[in-house]
Amino acid sequence: MKSLFGENLRYDLKASLVVFLVALPLCLGIAIASGAPPISGLIAGIVGGIVIGSFSKSHVSVSGPAAGLTVIVLDSISSLGTFELFLGALVVAGLIQFSLGLAKAGILGYYFPHSVIKGMLTAIGLILILKQIPHALGYDKDYLGDLAFKQMDDQNTFTEIYNAFLYNNPGAIPVVLVALGILIFFERPRIKSHRILGVVPGALWAVVSGIVINALYSKIKPEWELVDEHLVTIPDLDSFSELPSLLTFPDFGLIADPAFWIVAVTLAVIGSIETLLSIEAGDKMDPYKRITPASKELVAQGVGNTLSGLIGGLPITAVIVRTSANIASGARTKLSAIFHGILLMVLVLSIPELLNQIPLSCLAAVLFLVGYKLAKPSIFVHEYEKGINQFLPFIFTVIAILFTDLLVGIGIGMIVGLFFVIKTNFQKAILVTELNGNYLVKLQKDVSFLNKAPLMRELAQIPPGSNVILNGSKARFIDHDIQEVLNDFISSAHTKDISITIEGYSYHLREAL
Structure with a gap:
């Protein structure tokens, strides 16, 4: 008091x-x-x-x-x-x-x-x-x-x-x-x-x-x-x-x-x-x-x-x-x-x-x-330094509110922000690295159906004769659509002479080998 x-x-x-x-x-x-x-x-x-x-x-x-x-x-x-x-x-x-x-x-x-x-x-x-x-x-x-x-x-x-x-x-x-x-x-x-x-x-x-x-x-x-x-x-x-x-x-x-x-x-x-x-x-x-x-x-x-x-x-x-x-x-x-x-x-x-x-x-x-x-002005500089994923929702919100009103502008900012949230999740959920023809396809976290398209694109780019490790040890949840994409890739791998090693996945994926 x-x-x-x-x-x-x-x-x-x-x-x-x-x-x-x-x-x-x-x-x-x-x-x-x-x-x-x-x-x-x-x-x-x-x-x-x-x-x-x-x-x-x-x-x-x-x-x-x-x-x-x-x-x-x-x-x-x-x-x-x-x-x-x-x-x-x-x-x-x-x-x-x-x-x-x-x-x-x-x-x-x-x-x-x-x-x-x-x-x-x-x-x-x-x-x-x-x-x-x-x-x-x-x-x-x-x-x-x-x-x-x-x-x-x-x-x-x-x-x-x-x-x-x-x-x-x-x-x-x-x-x-x-x-x-x-x-x-x-x-x-x-x-x-x-x-x-x-x-x-x-x-x-x-x-x-x-x-x-x-x-x-x-x-x-x-x-x-x-x-x-x-x-x-x-x-x-x-x-x-x-x-x-x-x-x-x-x-x-x-x-x-x-x-x-x-x-x-x-x-x-x-x-x-x-x-x-x-x-x-x-x-x-x-x-x-x-x-x-x-x-x-x-x-x-x-x-x-x-x-x-x-x-x-x-x-x-x-x-x-x-x-x-x-x-x-x-x-x-x-x-x-x-x-x-x-x-x-x-x-x-x-x-x-x-x-x-x-x-x-x-x-x-x-x-x-x-x-x-x-x-x-320092606020604009500070937000820009955070990267494009933060700066674009920020600046879109500013412009939208300036030319409409508070609630409409916030709505536009939320839509832009949601786009970058989804984009960031696409990038972070799936990691593909390559070294001397050996590929590591790693699922970094929970993977939803939204990651289906980028996963299919990454798998399609793996050339014949490669050695591939599919690692899902950090993924607590894998959507059924993602499992289907992986199963299809595993079942067709022999046609491209691709060797596959599975780490950390459920029985459903191992069953497809």
Whole structure:
């Protein structure tokens, strides 16, 4: 307990403040993009932080409304007819997710290849950088935190950047440059460890600088002042007593309708996949290399989504953007996720007027830094040095996510990764060596029917008059199709004057001699 509330507390508090600044505009933007009330995004962020943070066994993951589910939520609300009916489906989705966790379905998360997870993280880093360029230039036509290639305003990632250069707001540029300068200054090890300067994270100073610069614009250069869409926009909440009136409650009137269950199952399955991906990625970034029990995480997510649906919130998943910001800011325990949820609840209710003065351009600077840490050039070099079997799934995942969205890109990366897994198994399962006309055909491990074609090809290339040793001492399992290929080779060997010696095979092969 002393370690938890002593040594780690200051790190977790600093990280929670940074995550809060990242999460605040994302919660609002995702809600608007989903066709839901803005308050629903904040509710999901609060539940994701406090409730899921408390139940989760992850030390570094942060949950909240996910950008990857915006299209699904938008379509689901439209197909069901009302937001209340959608909330009913979300409650059921949470119960399904809870059940999946109890059934130990989280084990599926351990089968995502490392190269694909690394590609996902790098792609998200690049997307964060590219997506923040318009906001840094004061072109705020799309919400902060959008990760999809095709955007709400019918533009894509690159056309949005082009438009931003054409229609930029000059007032945003000094804000983002000053904020970036502050963030880079506070990233220096000597500043981070300073007993005074290291207490408050650079992200807070960057936000304060943005508010001050924008306030100065109103006095000395009004035409540069950032207003309306260029600022954070929080719903007007005057006190805690108003909160119940802003909650929306679920409607289960269509629970017998198949469409209702299609939405519920879709939310549960897609939300679970995104959570498992984010958890796996977060564990890989965790400097202490702690492992999150995946099935228990699904239980925590199920609890959170059920509660979120009951009080008017959006679907929740573990979110890699918030998680990476959390880790990069030095979080050590799950208290940082819980604290960020508390900050969302308390500050949104207590100082909305001040929060609504934050320019999106200075928040873009914070996300620039998060993106760079995920997509450093050294990461590409490191993955390339691992060899083509690791680099190609990595780079395909990066490109696919950049030009589609998270789940589609992961799917493409998994297909490419699976191809190289099969290719590697082909190469490793069968070893053929030759010395002075003597051939050794060695089965290195379990040999499935997938190795039938390469085995037939290798055996066909052995010339007449050779001496062949068939060694299967390391193969614990030999598929029936493989046994048939070997039996056929043994039975026809005399026609090519091939001498065969068998080592380590079952009686079925010896019987063929």
